[in-house]
Amino acid sequence: MAYIRRGAQKAIVRALQSVGGTASRDDIKSIIAEDDGSGFTHDDVYGTVISRKGNEYIPFNYDFNFAMRELSVIDYIEKSFRGGKVTLTEQGRADSLSDFPNKAQKQAIREYWDHTKALREAKSGSNNANDQTSLGGNDDESTDDAQDVTDTWKTELLASLKKFSPTKFERFSRLLISQMGVKIDAKMGMVVSGDHGIDGFGYFQSDEFRTSRVAIQSKRYSDAPVGEPEIDKFKGVMDGFNAEYGIFITTSYYTDGAKKKAVQGAKSVTLIDGPGIVKLVERYQLHISPVQTFELDDYYFEQD
Template sequence: MSYKRWNVEKAIVLALRELGGTASRKIIRQTIATNEYANLKYEDVYDTKVSARTGRAYNPFLYDFNFGLKNLLTVGYISSMEWGKEISLTSTGRTAELSNYPTSEQTQLVTNYWNQKTRERVHRKLTAMQESDDKLADRDEDLVVIDDPESRQDADESQWKSDLIECLKKFNSGKFENFSRALISKMGVTIDKNRGVVRSADHGIDGFGYFKSDEFRTSRVAIQCKRYTQDQVSEPEIDKFKGVMDSFNAEYGIFVTTSHFTNRAKAKAMQGNNTVTLIDGQELADLVEKYELQITPIKTYTLNAYYYEQD
């Protein structure tokens, strides 16, 4: 199925307003996916395609997201897109009536900006062709790269995280449960050696352990893992897990999936005394990065926009 192009400027502004006017690119995307701004759903933001040339998964939404940010910068709704810094709304971006966006004047500003960028890009490609044909970017992967370093970093991060999620989806149940327990252990939960390794067919629980929050309090934690390729985790699955938590006298639960959760599942997770922490595929990838679980960090450099500017 071909990817549907999205105009995401309104979604970005709504997310930033929700977040107080300033946030990182990653948090903006998470907020758009969670709140379904501008009719964008979780899968629209995070689903991947496979490159025809490399055979690797990548996130095409970054194409729309980065272009949307550039458009908002062009019309004065965000203040900058500086390397390593958060995105901030201007006073115009905070107060503008979005039902009027884009006006004819804003449309012309954006058109002029991209026409100029197209001319610059064509010039760089022609130069690259003269030097070496193999420097031309893959047609699919060009979608997620725009001419600022932060956008390229977004694309690089999305690439390896997409690969990670695809690999996790191919794990068998036992390996995915072992992976989840290893990750949760790194998060500070001590797995019970006697009760903490319970296979999925036994009582519907995949792990059990203890979390020490301070010198005086230790909580019982139940773990559930669902390795889904497409399906969302629904409310009945959370409800069932909560029942199992009761049988283990668990105060807290952690539900891990390679997919994501329905809104009703999210609401159910927060009800009652035994709340459930939900970890979807994207959060799973972020946690693997944070705790460096079976990954190897590689240090590299990207050129700032300065090197590509025309004198």
């Protein structure tokens, strides 16, 4: 089903309220994707489409980025992000969201976008500047207000991972997990896909010098989620390797049944989904290079 453009303000506030008022942008999206009451499904939040220019992008990021601006306008989130975190204001924390956004808030948002349109026209020197608000406009990725450079590379990364061969994704998974502190076993850690049902094996030493045996399973899926039967099967295979816990990594996501199965019993399985992979690649700077740039803000285009 095609993604339907809609406001994400309430879903963002709801997500932040659920974790005490502060979270990263990526964590907010993850909470929204898993929240049955958010109004957005996992596919809504992370699904990609191909633009008219042939580029792959995530339509939800438009609504998310617009909503973040709008929440700042009505003072529901703090304007400065400390440590990359988004924080609710006192007003945002206290609102029951029963009448949100209300009439006055909608008016403030409309006035903000009208002002933004005027600045855009002054910046471009044309009266034909594209006017796009959080609930309107075209579906392409070219609108400045919708673009978040931090989203672009993440979309490209996940799309590339989904195109890996199964063997290359297994190698990538072992590389990533080794960056997380797991020492891959020189013999058992290089298990070929299909052999014994695991894709890697290693050891993790905690700060208390306790060493645990870790089994690794990786599934490169384009869209289909990992379900409970696959987690159940992996847990059974873990016993054959005497593993104390497991790590299951996939480019897609996990069903609710899979998440429950992962934490049942004496041995748990850590689940890493597509967005989780992206976070880890960013954290460990794995085959990525940081790029810094600057953009003029509205100050330079406002009229005296």
